[in-house]
Amino acid sequence: MEVRPHDLVWVNDPQAIVIESELPEWLNQIDYHQLPMVVRREQLPRQFVPVGIRGRQRAERLAVKIKLRNIIQVVTPESLINHVAIGQLPSHFRDSLQALRDYLSGWQWGITGSCGYQIASGIVSLSTKSDLDLLIRCPIYTDYKQLVAINQFAQHQPCRIDIQIQTPYGGFVLNEWIREQRVLLRTATGPILTHNPWCIGKEY
Structure with missing residues (x-):
C-alpha cells in the first residue's frame, strides 16, 4: 500500500x-x-x-x-475535489472550488488541511478564519510564470487559498517561492532552503 x-x-x-x-x-x-x-x-x-x-x-x-x-x-487529496460533501461546505469554499476545478483542469491537484479533513471525515473543522489549503503535484520543473498565474487566480477567489507545490523531493509554499525566489522545501529528512525545489543543491 x-x-x-x-x-x-x-x-x-x-x-x-x-x-x-x-x-x-x-x-x-x-x-x-x-x-x-x-x-x-x-x-x-x-x-x-x-x-x-x-x-x-x-x-x-x-x-x-x-x-x-x-x-x-x-x-488522497485528489479524490476530494469532486466529493459530494463539498455541497455542505460554506458557500465561499464551494464557489472557490468550482472555479478551481475549471481553472486547474489538466493539473494533478487536491484539497488538504481543515477543508480536506472535513470533506473526508464529516467532522466540522472549518472556522471563519480557515484557509482553503490545496496541493498541486509537479513531478517535473514547472514554468515559473504558470505557477504565478495559478497563484494570481487563487487570490481572486471568495476564500483565502494557500497552495503547496509537491515535487519529487518535498513540498513548498507557492507564495513563498514567488515572493522570495527561494523556498524552505519540506522533506522527509527535514527542511532544506533552496532556489530549485526540483533539483536539490543546484540552481536553475
Missing part, C-alpha cells in the same frame, strides 16, 4: 498507533483511533507511516506513527 504526505488514513486497531510522547489531555477526550490521521513527512522504517492526529482545536495536534499493515483506508 502506497501512502503519501497529506493523505488521510484510517487504522483497524488502536494498537497500530505508536505514541512515544506523553499523552496530551485533549487526546483522552476523543476517539482518536477511529479518526482519520494525516500522513506527514518523516523518514521511518518501511513498516511504519508518520501521521498526525487532529484534535478539536487548531492547537491540538500530535505527531505519531502507525503500522502500515493496519491501514484499512486511504483518501
Whole structure:
C-alpha cells in the first residue's frame, strides 16, 4: 500500500498507533483511533507511516506513527475535489472550488488541511478564519510564470487559498517561492532552503 504526505488514513486497531510522547489531555477526550490521521513527512522504517492526529482545536495536534499493515483506508487529496460533501461546505469554499476545478483542469491537484479533513471525515473543522489549503503535484520543473498565474487566480477567489507545490523531493509554499525566489522545501529528512525545489543543491 502506497501512502503519501497529506493523505488521510484510517487504522483497524488502536494498537497500530505508536505514541512515544506523553499523552496530551485533549487526546483522552476523543476517539482518536477511529479518526482519520494525516500522513506527514518523516523518514521511518518501511513498516511504519508518520501521521498526525487532529484534535478539536487548531492547537491540538500530535505527531505519531502507525503500522502500515493496519491501514484499512486511504483518501488522497485528489479524490476530494469532486466529493459530494463539498455541497455542505460554506458557500465561499464551494464557489472557490468550482472555479478551481475549471481553472486547474489538466493539473494533478487536491484539497488538504481543515477543508480536506472535513470533506473526508464529516467532522466540522472549518472556522471563519480557515484557509482553503490545496496541493498541486509537479513531478517535473514547472514554468515559473504558470505557477504565478495559478497563484494570481487563487487570490481572486471568495476564500483565502494557500497552495503547496509537491515535487519529487518535498513540498513548498507557492507564495513563498514567488515572493522570495527561494523556498524552505519540506522533506522527509527535514527542511532544506533552496532556489530549485526540483533539483536539490543546484540552481536553475
